[in-house]
Amino acid sequence: MTDHVRDLASVRDATERLLTAIAKLDNAAVGEASRLPGWTRGHVLAHLARNADALTNVWEERPMYVSGEARDTDIARDAPRPLDVQLADVRDTAARFEAAAAATADWSRTVELRNGVTDSASRVPFRRWAEMELHHVDLGIGYELEDMPEEFTEREIDFLADRFSGHPDVPPTRLTDGTRAWSTGRVADGPGITVTGTPADLVGWLAGRREGAALTVTGGPLPTLPPL
Incomplete structure (x- = not known):
């Protein structure tokens, strides 16, 4: 059975590990290529921040993204930002995600994600955990699949x-x-x-x-x- 409370704690842990790791980078490193084709590390960090906003939208019963095109445009817009701005954005959007989770009353309800995909609200924390773990690996800064919990x-x-x-x-x-x-x-x-x-x-x-x-x-x- 999914334990959303435990998963939210795991999201917090994964977020702190990622923030601690990227704080050791510099602006040049953020602009370097990630392991995802066509994406810099800045793209990955921008995606993580915008994904937190998107999942907050899900809990607050708004569309996850305005559109696929808008999602891609927002990531491209935010990718070139300096390290301090990226750090603050990932941290602040993670806090908003957690606050929206705390306000969620019905964890059994069905929510709509991207492209018509639906899931239980209780599984959203695990989806966010997956974003944090896999994209930490994608940054190519020393965290590997073998390091994941x-x-x-x-x-x-x-x-x-x-x-x-x-x-x-x-x-x-x-x-x-x-x-x-x-x-x-x-x-x-x-x-x-x-x-x-x-x-x-x-x-x-x-x-x-x-x-x-x-x-x-x-x-x-x-x-x-x-x-x-």
């Missing part, structure tokens, strides 16, 4: 395996780290494919952060996953 990594594998479950373009696939196992892809019409690796490599592949070279694949080639 074990609880987060396991739950993100659960989340992404469920996201691709039933997808017609993903063959029946079993994921395992040698101890735990997950299923994803379309309904099995045969033996299917088994993908084995460390939790970090599994989540990296599922989240589009690693190509899967370290994974062991049996029963066919490594599936090509749709973009998130």
